[in-house]
Amino acid sequence: MGEAAKDQTEEVIQAWYLDNKEEDQKLPHHKDPKEFVSLDKLAELGVLCWRLDADNYETDEELKRIRESRGYSYMDLCEVCPEKLPNYEEKVKMFFEEHLHIDEEIRYCLAGSGYFDVRDLNDIWIRVWVKKGGLIVFPAGIYHRFTVDSDNYMKAMRLFVGGPVWTAYNRPHDHLPARKAYMKKFLKVIGDRNIDASA
Template sequence: MVEFYYHDGKDTPENFTDEHNSGVEVKPEDLESIGVLYFNVESKEELDNIASERNYKNRDEVCLSLKSFNNDIEAFNGKMKQFYEEHYHEDEEIRYIVDGEGYFDVRDKQDRWIRAKLVKNDMLILPAGIYHRFTLTSNLRSIKAVRLFKDEPKWEAINRSSGRDSSARTSYLQAISV
């Protein structure tokens, strides 16, 4: 079952896949206030209904594990480091977990990290423009997920360190300030 909590802020390059649970729970309604939506999806029919309601036209499946990188630990660790770099996208990011588990971290209105631990049947929708990052859990280090898209995917990750604010970021900030 999904878990939402504030990150303890004690991650390092060596332990970022650890739980980092501060002990302070976050409710789904708190996530909704920053535009993040959560669904528990038990069937393909439910997934298809959500996709239809939200006008998602395309999808694919992604598998992340050491095996999916042909056991190339350097390539695997490089990709995990890239996903953990704080960034946003100009489109929504939608993930439905088919198997495995991982953490999505999102920034709240006070710029604190909220960690969502997702497992099988969890679906998370991140709005365009929200700062976030992703990692696998340290105990499983494997995930299989369906990615949904409204149109053709736009994969540009705009890293926070770049200082670049696009119209998606500006629109997001305006939406959550209301």
């Protein structure tokens, strides 16, 4: 990703280390002082980010190119807000349980905003704030969670390879092949020991 594209993407996707306070999950939870995380660091964890034209998603050639190159054949739209999502508070709590999927999780924010939290190489939480125009891809096997922010609204496009798969595996599920593959590729872990990434 070129510097100009990265700068534009950082306008709609920002990341920082969490303060780990237990108060309202919908707050930013910055550390003091704030400790931001670059898109390059997210990429090292397998998290991919783009900025796209959310106002014209139906005709956006860049979105079409990404979908074709990555095989995202299925798409639907979901609005996470009290008015549109049945059992809203219950669902938001469920989304915030730390979990993984055996396939990629792809979310494109068409309106509103929300937080996706992921773990770094040392198992420390990073909060990723995705706003309108941000497309984010989480690799299969990464532990993560989601919450809306204090605006309580996010309209997202959900993309899948083939049909939709909704199964979430709450932590711990380190025995799953998707988790083992993620650990080997991104965390450089085999069994219970770290391996030299340069080896």
